[in-house]
Amino acid sequence: MLNKNTKIFLAGHNGLVGGAILKQLINRGYKNIITISKKKLDLRDQKKVFNFIKAKKPKFIIIAAASVGGIAANNTFKADFIYNNTAIQNNLIHSAFLNGIKNLIFLGSSCVYPRQCKQPIKEEYLLTGPLEKTNEPYAIAKIAGIKMCESYNYQHNTNYLCIMPCNAFGPNDNYDLLTSHFFPALIRRLSDAVNNKKKSIKLWGTGKAKRELIYVDNIADACIFFMNKKVKHSLINIGSEEESSIKQFVEKVRNKIGKGIQIEFDNNKEMDGTPRKILDCSIARSYGWKKKISFNIGLELTLNDFFKRKGNFRKIKF
Ligand SMILES: NC(=O)c1ccc[n+]([C@@H]2O[C@H](COP(=O)([O-])OP(=O)(O)OC[C@H]3O[C@@H](n4cnc5c(N)ncnc54)[C@H](OP(=O)(O)O)[C@@H]3O)[C@@H](O)[C@H]2O)c1
Incomplete structure (x- = not known):
């Protein structure tokens, strides 16, 4: 569907997911990638976005720009999460349509599915029950993005595809303890404990909630795979199809950094978030996609990047 000279606008190229997509587009020889910083x-800004798309005329847009964060950020900056995300996606999707751009990928997340969803989660379970309260505004924004893509496909015959990945980790993650997701926060907490010679750390929640994690290059690979595929679905789950409890993830990271550090949980159930979320990826598999990089290799690559940064992590502002 695309050739290596196709003009692609990648929104959010400095982020965890966008950065991985950019790296893989370049590695695979795509020569005409447009990026622009948030600054x-x-x-x-609707007007500026419309003018930018009109001037640059990309043939394909990937939306990896969003306000993203862990449970504490989602629970605190609720207004920012709903406003920023609906504004970004509305501006990009509608200006894609106005400029005759037929193909677009919109990135969402597995938190769009109901809190007590049947597992593994199929795409068809969207909107079948109430959402997890702590990230409801973020999830509602993402659901609006999905429905917007579906509606434009229906009414205007576009091919706007929504990719819903499970929790991601990888190089250049957000390691800010107040705004990050649980996995980068865990790496940071254990590393800080080692540096400060602490014997124990206390983590949020009970440790019993189960999560599915995917190394971010697998998401980038899925985006490029589906950019080049004609698909009849407008919503596709992307996951590793492996789940562990938070306690098990703690063990996996503690084995690499911080062996011997005691872990306590504060047992605040509210900080567990959704009890379990593992994605059913049979639709992605039916097109021939599956993850290439395992959790263990992804963890090695992530930790190498984490230590190379020597505490110099990017800052997230909402
Ligand atoms: N992280 C995960 O675990 C995960 C899992 C599944 C799906 N996803 C999805 O993947 C997408 C990207 O997530 P991520 O983890 O890569 O987030 P991230 O690391 O925080 O990156 C988000 C990017 O969006 C840009 N951005 C935010 N607000 C902007 C604005 N107003 N104007 C222009 N650019 C803006 C940021 O730019 P600056 O760097 O300049 O601030 C950053 O480059 C999201 O849609 C998310 O739902 C993420």
Whole structure:
């Protein structure tokens, strides 16, 4: 569907997911990639976004720009999460349509599915029950993005595809303890404990909630795979199809950094979030996609990147 000279606008190229997509597009020989920093173009600004898309005329847009964070950020910056995300996606999706751009990928997340969802989660379970309260505004924004893509496909015959990955980790993650997801926060907490010669650390929640994690290059690979595929679905789950409890993830990371550090949980159930979420990826598999990089290799690559940064992590502002 695409050739290596196709003009692609990648929104959010400095982020965890966008950065991985950019690296893989370049490695695979795509030569015509447009990126722009948030400083130069705030994607919440409708007029500027419309003018930018009109001037650059990309043939394909990937939306990896969003306000993203862990449970504490989602529970605190609720207004930012709903406003920023609906504004970014509305501006990009509608200006894609106005400029005759037929193909687009919109990235969402597995938190769009109901809190007590049947497992493994199939795409068809969207909107079958109430959402997890702590990230409801973020999930509602993402669901609006999915419905917007579906509606434009229906009414305007576009091919706007929504990719829903499970929790991601990888190089250049957000390691800010107040805004990050649980996995980068865990790496940071254990590393800080080692540096400060602490014998124990206390983590949020009970440790019993189960999560599915995917190394971010697998998400980038899925985006490029589906950019080049004609698909009849507008919503596709992307996961590793392996789940562990938070306690088990703690063990996996503690074995690499911080052996011997005691872990306590504060047993605050509210900080567990959704009890379990593992994605059913049979639709992705039916097109021939599956993850290539295992959790263990992904963890090695992530930790190498983490230590190379020597505490110099990017800052997230909502
Ligand atoms: N992280 C995960 O575990 C995960 C899992 C599944 C799906 N996803 C999805 O993947 C997408 C990207 O997530 P991520 O983890 O890569 O997030 P991230 O690391 O925080 O990156 C988000 C990117 O969006 C940009 N951005 C935010 N607001 C912007 C604005 N107003 N104007 C322009 N750019 C803006 C940021 O730019 P700056 O760097 O300049 O701030 C950053 O480059 C999201 O849609 C998310 O739902 C993420």
